[in-house]
Structures are given as C-alpha cells and as structure tokens.
Amino acid sequence: MGGREATMVLLDENGIRCDGRKIDETRKITIKAGVLKNADGSAYIEFGDNKILVGIFGPRDVHPKHMSDTDTGILRVRYHMEPFSVTERKRPAPSRREIEISKVIKEALEPAVMLEKFPRTAVDVFIEVLQADGGTRCAALAAASVALADAGIPMRDMVAACASGKVADTIVLDVNNEEDQAGQADMPVGYMPNLEKITLLQLDGVLTPEEYKKCVDVGVNGCKLVYEIQKKALTDKYFGNGKD
C-alpha cells in the first residue's frame, strides 16, 4: 500500500532538510496549558504534525491500597495512541511499544516531581497521541511537564524534550517522520535545564563515538529551545494576554 519515496533528498547541498528546516532547527512547536475541563491539569502540544493531549489527575488515593507507598507519592503514566493517529489504523489494545514508552516517560518525569510531598497518593499522567509524526515521546514528555505544572504538582524543574539524530551523515536536531524512516539514527533526549540532568535518553541507529557526543549535545540544546516554549505556555495561561 503505497511505498516509500525512493529518491527523497534528506539534506540538500545548502544544508536544508526535506521539510525546509536547517540542521539545528526544530519543527514548529506550540503548547497550550489548561485545555481540559475535568482534569486537574492539562496541556496540548503540536510539535510538527504531532498532536498530543495530556491530562493529569492527582494527587489522589490509590486503589488498591497496597499499591500506594507510605513514604512517597507515586507517578503513574499512560502513553496511548488513538487508532486514527497513525497511517495504518492502530488496534485499540495497548501495544508493548506503548507500555515501554509509558515507563520511559514515567522515569523521565520522576526526577522532576517532588513525589515525597504527597505520600500514599498517586499522580496520574494520561498522554493521548491524537496524530503522530515522529518524535511523539519527546513531544509527549514536554507536554506532560507542562500539564503537571498546570495541575499545581510541586516540581524541581520542568523536563524539556527534543530528539537529535543522524541524517545524511549529519547530526541534526528534531528528526521528523521521514528522517526517522530513512535516516541513520534517532536519539530522543529529555533534559531538565535548571538541574542540568538528562532524564530520558534512547538511541536507535549507529553512531561513532564522536557523533554520539555531538548528538547528545545537539539534543540537549534542542531541549533548551523547547523549555522556553514550555515556560511561555504556562505564562500565557497564568499571566496571559487573554488571547486564545
């Protein structure tokens, strides 16, 4: 059904990528905080063609009780894709991929959340991918941080996120879907700019040790760009200009 474009130029002689970006440029990113009525906190992100909604409930009681921790709060994360979010319709049951990404995002958020402030309770982070376009986990993580802040959950820092990667033998920022399919490496990075800690890091694809170092650096710099957009989303909501 269809078939991949065989002759796509991923990077032209002027250093311009297949979607017109420069190598150190992210796709267009917009984040909006407080978009849901029933959730305790929420955020909506458009990251390129990714469209992702995050809703937060909590801190709230844990059922069954023995799943709670008397010393600390717990974070529960569900990353889930809608059936219509991908090219081939996805079956509704959670896939192993979704279960793994849920865990990776949970562990990326935990260093940022002051879980010790709400023992015996849970904070639920529900991530719904409405439309996917490569790099969903980074977009989801960035939105989840904003949603947690919107819910008033005490945090040490926000986790920003952006992928770097290798395309046409070049290290680039924010790999899109075409680049991910046809490219050489994809490295999602989650980063807390104030605490200077990488809390999410994965890699698929081959990098030399030098490229690896560069790739981490490019990713971290991308996170810093995303961080500004995250902060703006919260500012817009709480001290906002009233525009919608």
Add this chain to the structure above:
Amino acid sequence: MGGREATMVLLDENGIRCDGRKIDETRKITIKAGVLKNADGSAYIEFGDNKILVGIFGPRDVHPKHMSDTDTGILRVRYHMEPFSVTERKRPAPSRREIEISKVIKEALEPAVMLEKFPRTAVDVFIEVLQADGGTRCAALAAASVALADAGIPMRDMVAACASGKVADTIVLDVNNEEDQAGQADMPVGYMPNLEKITLLQLDGVLTPEEYKKCVDVGVNGCKLVYEIQKKALTDKYFGNGKD
C-alpha cells in the same frame, strides 16, 4: 455458506406470513417455572424455535464487598449464547453483543424488582440461550421475569416482552428469524402491564413517524399476550394441575 432464499414471500395476499401466522399473532410460546434443581429460581421458555433457560441465585453476598451498595440490592444479569445455539458455531467468549444485551435486559428488569428490600446483596440472573431463532432478548426477558418470581424475589410487576416490526411494508407482531433477516424493521419491547411502563425498547430499521407509533402499540399488545403465558407458568407450578 448456503445463501438466503431470494424469493421468499414474507406476507402473502391473504395477510399470512412466511410461517403461517397472521400479522398480530405471536409464535408458539411455552414457559415452565422451576426447572432447575440447584438454582434459587428458574424458568424455561420456548418462544418459536428459541429455547432459553434462566436461573436465579440470590439475594446473596457480593464479592468483592465494594461492589455492593449499602442502600439497595443490585441486579446482575448475564445473557449468554451456547456455541451450538446459532447457525455458525459461536465462540465461547462473551461477545460485545452479549454484553450489551445483558445490560439492556438488566435495565428492563430493574423497574420491576424491589431492590431496596435487600440492601448490600445481589440477585444474579443467568440467561442461557440454547437455541436462537430471532427475538432472543424478548424471550429471555420474559423468562427472566418468571424465574425471578419463582425465586421469590419481591417484584412490583412482571416484565412481559415481545417484538414488533415491519415486514413487507406492514407492521407485524413478533418478528421471526427470517423476517428479521429480510424484513424492514425490528422493535423489541419490554412492558409491565400493571404499571403500564415500557422498560425495554430498541429499534433497528426504518419507520415513518406513523409506523413508529403503530409499532410501539403492536409491541405493547404483544407483551400483554405474553404476560398471560407468564402468569400461567407460575400458576401451573404453584397451584398446578400436577401435570408436567
């Protein structure tokens, strides 16, 4: 495999239907109360070629406890078809159709049962379709009412049930399997004759507003016929003529 009879006459020039019935006539219905040994109450119905067994347990304790209600009893209904009850062998796992019908029958019975008389407990209604022939939900509902009465559950009224429908541009009573497949509309009706309340109503197929009104009326009248047979089943058991 096989194929539907293309040239079946659903209604002939004398107003006689494909199985010989008149338009306001039900199929042959027999109900017997108290047919199971271990259940607290039971009933067996033959409604045309439908053969359905219903067994009741309760009021009894609810496990886990938090599923019970301190103010009222709860009704739990399971509608289930045997693998051999339909033309193509049915897989044993409950289908979404069976789950929906279970809920619809539960809500059709609830107005009749004095649930407030047995708080914290549950009454279980187990419906097993041994042979299906169109209109199983009405037959099941009628039998379930008799089985509840047989179990001594306090009731405001019995729920009678019968479908009406549209076949060959005519509103008829008690649509059979062939009429359901080839006909124009099917409307299952559940009705409490003493309380004059419709507690089950569904419709598949297209009706004009006038036909709709007529169809409801025909269905309610059918329910009144079925009600007499339900009462007879209980009379036969409790004040019976001793014949089996």
Add this chain to the structure above:
Amino acid sequence: MGGREATMVLLDENGIRCDGRKIDETRKITIKAGVLKNADGSAYIEFGDNKILVGIFGPRDVHPKHMSDTDTGILRVRYHMEPFSVTERKRPAPSRREIEISKVIKEALEPAVMLEKFPRTAVDVFIEVLQADGGTRCAALAAASVALADAGIPMRDMVAACASGKVADTIVLDVNNEEDQAGQADMPVGYMPNLEKITLLQLDGVLTPEEYKKCVDVGVNGCKLVYEIQKKALTDKYFGNGKD
C-alpha cells in the same frame, strides 16, 4: 515441514527398540538437586532428551489471603514449556494442556507432602521444561519430588514416575517421543514406592484388559528404578562426593 518416518522399526526381532533400548529399560536419567540459587529448593533432570528444571518457594504466605486454608497448607504447581522446548516454537501463553498437566502433577504430589504441617501457607512448585522429548510429565513429577525434598518440605514419601506403553503390540517401559507418536498406547505412572500408592495415572491409546494390567505393572516397576536415581540425587547433594 518434514513428515514422519514411515518405515521406522519400533521393535526389531531381537526385542531392541528404535533407540537401542530393551523393552524394560528406561532412557538415561540424571537428576541433580539444589541447582538454583534463589529458590528454596530445586532439581534438574535429564530424562532421555527431556531437560527440566524445578524450583520451589515456600512454605510462604498466600496472596490474596482468602486463597489460603486455615487448616492446611496448599500446594500450587505450574508446569510450563519454554518456546524453544518443542519442534514447532510454542507461544508463551499457557496452553490448556499445560494447565491440565499442572493439575495432574499437583494431585500426584499432594499425597506425598505433609501439607497439614504448614497451615495458611503455600508451597509453590515451578516446573520449566527446557527441552521436551516425550514423557515430560513423568520427568517433571520425578524432579519436583526431589526439589520438594531439597527445599526441606516434610514428606511421607517421594513420588517416582515413569511411563509404560504399547509399541509394536508389546508392553514396554518408558515410551520415548518416536514411540509416542507412532506407538499404540502411552501410560504415565506416578508411584510412591514406600507407601505403595499410584498417585498419577493416565492413558491414551487402546489396551486389552490383560495388556492394561501388564502396563500398570511395568510402569510401577519403572517407577522403582527412577526412585533409586531420585534418592541418589539427594544423597549426592547432602552427603555427596563433592564432584559436580
């Protein structure tokens, strides 16, 4: 994919079987006790080409509590095959066959274990078939007995196990995989030599009443041979020669 050898001679004119054994001879059997570090008791058996590991935990608490018995301990057995243990890769989910064998082995072990000595608790027997070669349930049962003894669970006797069967119209001991496929009957036997009780017995295939009697007798005698190897495994571990 392949196909069965049509012309295999199961028993030659000298009474020698397809794998060189005599009719009353078992395959090579070695058992080693105490092979796992984390389990409370364990055993490894090679029974022909069967390779099976058994690990024991317990007596230990039961969750949820209502599954425990205030009067006696309970035995829980899981028989499970690895995906790579059989010719065609097995899917990981437990099959109905594995669930039945788990139950049969549990009931074969129960008469040997002094469950009344540890009320409210459970002993878990985890059986893992690493490589299967016909007769896995007997090999598993023999290994499980040794593992229970290794775990220090108080026992009345050990259960020995060996299959008998009918091959080329002859009753033979310890049916192997080829004989099971092409043979006429397979009768797994579990037996406690000291208490003289048969605790596992199954039969697939046709036997005359006389053959049946003989088959039970051959199986029981095989169990007595296996029993010696089981005892040796425990002696080797606890009073052993230090060789591995």
Add this chain to the structure above:
Amino acid sequence: MASKSVIDELKKTQILELLEQGKRVDGRALDEPRELSIEINAIPKANGSAKVRLGDTEVLCGVKIQPDKPFPDMGDKGIFMCTAELLPFSHPTVETGPPRDDVIELARVVDRGIRESNMVDVSQLVIEKDKSVVGVFADIVVIDYDGNLFDACSYAATAALLTSTTPKWTMVDDKITLVDGEESPLPTTTIPVSITMGKIGNYIIVDPNGDEWDSMDARITITTNSDGNICALQKGGSDGFTQEEIVQCGEISVRVGAKIREKLKEAQQGSQ
C-alpha cells in the same frame, strides 16, 4: 457514570424543583440541546475527522479508510465500523482497562444509529468481489465528559464521515494497489441524527448535561434520517416510559434532529 451520593440526591432534588417550574439548571428549554460546535479536519492525516463540543462534552472522531477482507457471505459489501472510548482524562471516574458495559453500549448504539440509516454506501466500497473491500473505521474518543455522550459521539462520527475522502485501490497482479491522486468523497446516502432524551420524574429533557445525566430515571436515544424517519432507538436506565412518552420522544427526535442536521450540513459545506 457514578454511584449515587448525598450530593447527587441534593442535585436531583434541585433539578426536579426547577423542572416543576419549567426550567433547567443551565437555563435551557426542556427540548433544547446545548450549543453544538463542529471542527472539521482536526486530524489532517486521517481520511476524515471532526472534533465536536456539545456544551462541555468534547469528543473527537477520526476516520481511517483502508483495504480489508470482506466478511464471509458479504463479499459484495465494504466494511463499516464505529468504536468509542472514554479517554482516561475525560472524567476522574474513568478507568483504563477493558471497556465497561456502558462504554460497549455507547459504541454499539452510535454504530447502529449510523449503520441502520445506511449512511455509508458500503456497496460502493468493493475492490474485488469476495476478495478485497474497503474498510471504513470511525474511531471516537471522548476528551471531556459532561453528559450525553451518545449524541456528541454520533455527531462527531457523522461529521467525520460526511467530510471523509476515500483513496482508490485496484487489483494489479493479484495485489491491492493504490491509484495515486484518485481520491473521492466517501459515498453517503443520508445524514442520521440521534437525539437523546432523559426522563426525570415525569419530565422529558433533551440532551442532558452531566448533572442531569446523573439524576435521570431513564433515557432514550432516537436516531432519524434525512427523510425524517426513525431508523434506530435505544432505551436505557433503571425506569420505564409510558407509551405516550415514547411517542412524544419520537416526535421530539424528528423535530430537534432536523435542526442538528442543518448544522451538520453547514459543517460539511464549510469543509469543501
């Protein structure tokens, strides 16, 4: 959606008292649905999509159209299927895991309303008879819950289907092959509109909001087609209706449904 609490009881008392004065909690007339807004093409990568707000209830439907195998003995018809799911952030009581019976009923009622109207012309969705057909999957997710999911989901699916485009496939060398650039609107024949009514005491109200939903004794969902005929119905809830109420509800569904249908047509035209 929730078990009855003391607050629920108080709410119900208040709702009933207002109804006795001919009023509803949010000021609507008894037969007046909440404001409906429809955003077409919310998910551009899907073959069709619509985000619908009905008061504070918000749902999203995405339509995927792709080759599929026909059902046995249905080799001359494409496949239409509609699902519904409550996203876990749509209400604090929603649980992840297998759908409860109320969500299964929701999905089946929405599916049936569209299916029984014959809205999607599945006879036009055959690639090769008996071998390969086109499948149309309308998957609905509930984003925010404030009562009456039946209608919100139904409108979202209908709007998404009305504005869907279907690719063209043919068989080339026994292989399903996409014909590039030959998209066409999904073939539809009518616009089904469901109207859900609640019964509280002896009052029938259209489009119950969340508080009204929790206070209802019974409910009924009636779907009408573009001809003003009734094509599907589902009664629910733990009480019954009189025969007169049932007839009355039928009339309401035709009348109010016609207004909603105009909004759906507007949305369809706005998207072209």
Add this chain to the structure above:
Amino acid sequence: MASKSVIDELKKTQILELLEQGKRVDGRALDEPRELSIEINAIPKANGSAKVRLGDTEVLCGVKIQPDKPFPDMGDKGIFMCTAELLPFSHPTVETGPPRDDVIELARVVDRGIRESNMVDVSQLVIEKDKSVVGVFADIVVIDYDGNLFDACSYAATAALLTSTTPKWTMVDDKITLVDGEESPLPTTTIPVSITMGKIGNYIIVDPNGDEWDSMDARITITTNSDGNICALQKGGSDGFTQEEIVQCGEISVRVGAKIREKLKEAQQGSQ
C-alpha cells in the same frame, strides 16, 4: 467444587459409615451408576444434540458440523473437538469468567476419551486434501450439578455424535459449496463409554453423586470402547490408588461400561 467445611466432614463420616455396611447414601450398590436418561435431538437446529440426566446431574451437548481449515500436516483428516462449560446456574459456586483448571481438565478428559477411541472417523471428513476439511464441534454445557460431570458429559457428547447428521460440501470454482439434500450420518467406528469411580476410605464407588464427590479421596475415569478394551484413563484427586485397586477399577469400567453402551445404542436406534 468446594473447600471442606464442618458439614462436609460430617457428610463424609456418614458416607464412610454407610460404606462400611456396604451401603451408599442413595441406596445404590457400590458399582451401580445412577439412573441415566438420554433425550436425543434436544436442539433441532444443531447437527446433533443430546440432553443427558445422570441422577440429578444434567448436561446438554450440541454438535455443530461445518467446513474448516485442516491443522498443519493433517490435511487428510477432518477436525474433532469437544468443549465443556459449567453454566453459572448449575451450582451456586460456579463463577463466570475464564474456566478454572478443573473445568479445563473435565473438557480435556471428555475430549480425549472420545478422541482416543477413534469414535469419529475423521479420515472421511475431508472436502479437499490440505485445503478444506469438515470440523465437528461437540460443545457440552452443564445445566445442573450433582457430581460426576465426567461421565454425564461423556455420555451426552457420545449420544449427540451418534445421532448427528453431516451435510455434504464440495469445492466448486475453488469455493466450498453445500450440496443440498445430501446429509448422511456422522461416520463413527465405536462407542466409547467412560466410567468414573471414586475412592472413599478403602471403598471404590461407581458414579459418585454430589455429596460423594465432595467426600472422595481420589477418583479415576476409565473409558472403554465397543470391543471392551480400555482406551483412555485419568486419575485425579489428592490421594493415590493401590495397584490392585487400579486393576479392579479397570474390570469395573469394562463391565459397567457395557451396560451404559447398551443404553447409548438404544438412544441411537430410538432416534432413527
């Protein structure tokens, strides 16, 4: 079926005391099964069916026969499968949901008793070798429980199979096609009969009823074929048998099985 209670213990004591006097609670001889009644064709729309009462245990088996794909490497054989389920009204302790291990064992023992006897001649159930075969599905449901489901289910399945008719299918243009009006009896080769015996103390009793079932130390089910040979066996329960008891049980199963087989033959002939 249940964990032991004080009442269970008292029942067991009473049963044992009676056995010591050579008696059973319901007056039967130790090797005497309960009354067996067989109603053929209880489900006329199935290809075969039988309702069986064994004392107060009641089960129903319906047989469906339909085209299916052969198992890999078994392209020259039809499919036979037997399932068993306890309907939730058959006993207060039955739970809905996935089958427990005792129900799985029940189904597999009944299936194996029939399968190992080669009762159903699957070699005659091929439509086109390697492509399409006939599947025979004997699904058993337990309606009322009073002990010994193994035999009641086995008799119901056997009776249903003995009286089943199979349609004829052929391949026309690579499509499985029903040949109208060419039904024939399901091809069978023998009549397997299972006899289940319980061990209480040192006594072996045939066909334990519900109270006896709860009091048994161990049980054994032995299936014989029409030649009087033994074709399947399953020991169960938390105690063992002596070798002599095992031999004795074999003899009982041949002798009592022959009587049951006559009843099955009667039922078969009565249905023709």
Add this chain to the structure above:
Amino acid sequence: MASKSVIDELKKTQILELLEQGKRVDGRALDEPRELSIEINAIPKANGSAKVRLGDTEVLCGVKIQPDKPFPDMGDKGIFMCTAELLPFSHPTVETGPPRDDVIELARVVDRGIRESNMVDVSQLVIEKDKSVVGVFADIVVIDYDGNLFDACSYAATAALLTSTTPKWTMVDDKITLVDGEESPLPTTTIPVSITMGKIGNYIIVDPNGDEWDSMDARITITTNSDGNICALQKGGSDGFTQEEIVQCGEISVRVGAKIREKLKEAQQGSQ
C-alpha cells in the same frame, strides 16, 4: 524488582560508603563486569542456544528458526524477534501472569540492541519474496536473578544467534519444503554487545549485581557493534545523568564492550 525497605536503605548506605573508597561490595573495580561464562548448545534440539552466567545471574536463550509469513511491505526480509521472560523460580518476587512493564522493557531493549546493530542479515532469510520468509525467534528465559538482566539476556541471545544453524527451505508446488541436509550458519554481520551501567550517588558502575541494582538511582544500557560504534541506548531509573556522565558511559561501553565481544567470539569458535 522490589520496593524500598529499611534493609534496602542500609544496603544502599553501605554500597555508597564503599564507593566513596573506590570499592564495590564484591570487590570489583567500578568498570569491571562480573565473571561471564557461556555454555553453547545447551538445548541441542533448538537451532541454536546458549546458557549464560553473569555472576549469579543465569539466563538461557533458545533460538527457533522456521518458515513464516513476511510482515506487510517487508516481503524481501526475514523476521527476527527476541523475547524475554523471568521464570517464576528466578526470584521470590516474580509473579506468573502477563509480563510487567519492566519485563516488557527488558525484552524490547535486548531485541532493539540486536536489531539496530543489523546483526541478523534478514535480507538472506527469504524463501519466496512476499510469500514466505524465514523467522528467527530468540526466546530468553531468566533462571536465576542477581541483577543486570539486560546484559545477561543480551549476551545469551547474541551467543545463541552466533552459533545457530538454519535449515534450508524452498517452494515446491506452492508448498514450503525442507531441503534435507542443507543446514548453514545463520547469516550475521556484526556482534553487538550491551554494557549496562548503574549510577549510585555520583558513581558510575558497570554490571550492577542484585544489591547494587536495588540501590541504583538511574541506569543506562549502551550497545556497541563490532566496529566500536554505538548502535542502541536506553536510559532508565528515577534519576538523571549529567551530559558528561552520558559521554563517559559511552566511552565505557566501547571499551568494556570490546572485552566482552572477545568472549563471545571465543564461545562461537569453541562451538565449531
């Protein structure tokens, strides 16, 4: 693997105090993995197998190679899949039932490390394009747990694949047919090696054992290929790494990975 208890806290304190003196609980250097032993062909009936001990962690991988259908749009490639399961006797806390998220992560990280290195040359595993390909299934079971399953499982799978032989199949009359006696080594292109590092306080340690695993703040698994390049990475755990630490971990994985790769080569050669 376990929730934190008082004993866990004491253990962590002790481990940290030792690390401050440059020592580990079992005397290893910080960048020193535990002793690795590899037993090739532990399951002779499989197409390849290896039992691996890494300290007291013991795992077993069996490889099955058999015909399969290709994935859609991947008709020119064979299938490679790797699974992992914790056997219930490997640790008292392991539960039977569906795998928890940590086991799913384990299996996916091991699979990805091998897959992203392109170790198995799936382009050589085609029987007939678009119709039938060869599937390679590396199933790993954990026998005894003492920390760092990522590396133990990865080494077991790699060793089993390196020593696997694949049968040859061809299509004869549209049927997949085994060509007898034509086995060949599984085509591989590189030897991926994963190195898992834990972070405790500010210390990075290679191959954490069970006690260290329970005390870690975060972990990272980096896989390198035979060229010394990095081909897969997974960060885990409830804390973060500095950028410098990430770079340092990359260097360690290349350096220590090279040593492990030599051991895998030895095992491969020893098996020939």
